Amino acid sequence: MTRWFLLPLVALVAPASAVPQAAAPAAPAAAAAQRPPLIVPTVVARYPHDAAAFTEGLIWNGGQLVESVGLEGQSDVRRVDLATGKVTARATIPAAQFGEGLAAWKGQLVSLTWHDGIAHRWAAPTLKRLGMLRYAGEGWGLASDATGLVRSDGSATLTFHDPATLAVRRTVSVTLAGRPLTQLNELEVVGGAILANVWHQPFIVRIDPASGRVTGVIDLRAIVAEVGATDPEAVANGIAWDADERRLFVTGKRWPTVFEIRLPR
Structure with missing residues (x-):
């Protein structure tokens, strides 16, 4: 498991004044030139969230949040009323499977499993089970764009799939300031870009x-601090657009709150 980014990640973004100074040694000049900006969001609203939900997708x-919840024996896909946090529909995943990322595609939902190589298909409005598809490797995050599905597997690689068959169309390696960035988790596509939680x-x-x-x-550090989770696995994970x-929502595993955030233009 690559851990180089645990402290240096913030040292590889700009401006340098916005990040802790006790980080890694300075990056090479070529990498420094690639440093992306650090974006500080504004919280515009807070909504209740099931604090027991181990959020994966x-x-x-359809006017609601749809959430994929993990852990063997507890995994499900659920429709959630934003204002109240109440579950309005739920479909369970087989007890031996660990539910992971979730995406919508043309009236259907597709949800991954962590290490079973099984993707479940659901009717979007009702969560009725429609069947399953197979893929190779682990399933972490899943998102859809206008052409298909994109999956993360905890590595620095994103895999683009045919939405009907999950056949692999292409892969891309993710880099931050010239270095591979692993532990990519929950995904969302916003404005043609892919947003990814980093586990x-x-x-x-x-x-x-x-x-x-x-x-x-x-930068979600202020939001994470507000949540104040003591469980080391209650990490930021969950992005919905x-x-x-034009509203962006974020949450985390076992967080009591869904945050609506606005990014600076």
Whole structure:
């Protein structure tokens, strides 16, 4: 497991004055030139969230949040009312499987499993089970764009899939200031860019899907501090984009709150 970024990640973004000084040695000149900006979001609203939900995937669909919850024996896909946090529909995942990322595609939902290589298909409005698909490797995060699905597996590689068959179309290696960035987790596509949580990190990275280069780092440290979780696995994980209202939501595993955030222009 590559851990180089645990402290140096913030040292590889600009401006340097916005990040801790006790980081790693200075990056090479070429890498320094690639440093993405540090983006500090504004919280515009807070909504209740099931503090027991081990959130793995989060999307906005049909006027509600839809969430994939993990852990063997506890995994499900659920529709959630934003204002109240109440679950309005739920579909369970087989007890031996660990539910992971979630994406919508043309009236259906697709949810991953961590190490079973199984993707479940659901009817978006009802969560009725429609079948399953197979893929190779681990499933962490999943997102959709206009052409298909993109999956993370905890490495520095993003895999782009045919949405109907999950056949691999291409892969891209994600880099931050010239270095591979591993532990990519929950994904969302916003404005043509891929947003990704970094596991155990209070940051979301913005990725160019063509090159894999990180073009911005969204700083969630103030939000993480507000949550004040003592569970080491209660990390930031969950990004949902309401394209119609242009609202961006973030949450975490076992967090009591969903935050609506605004990014500076």
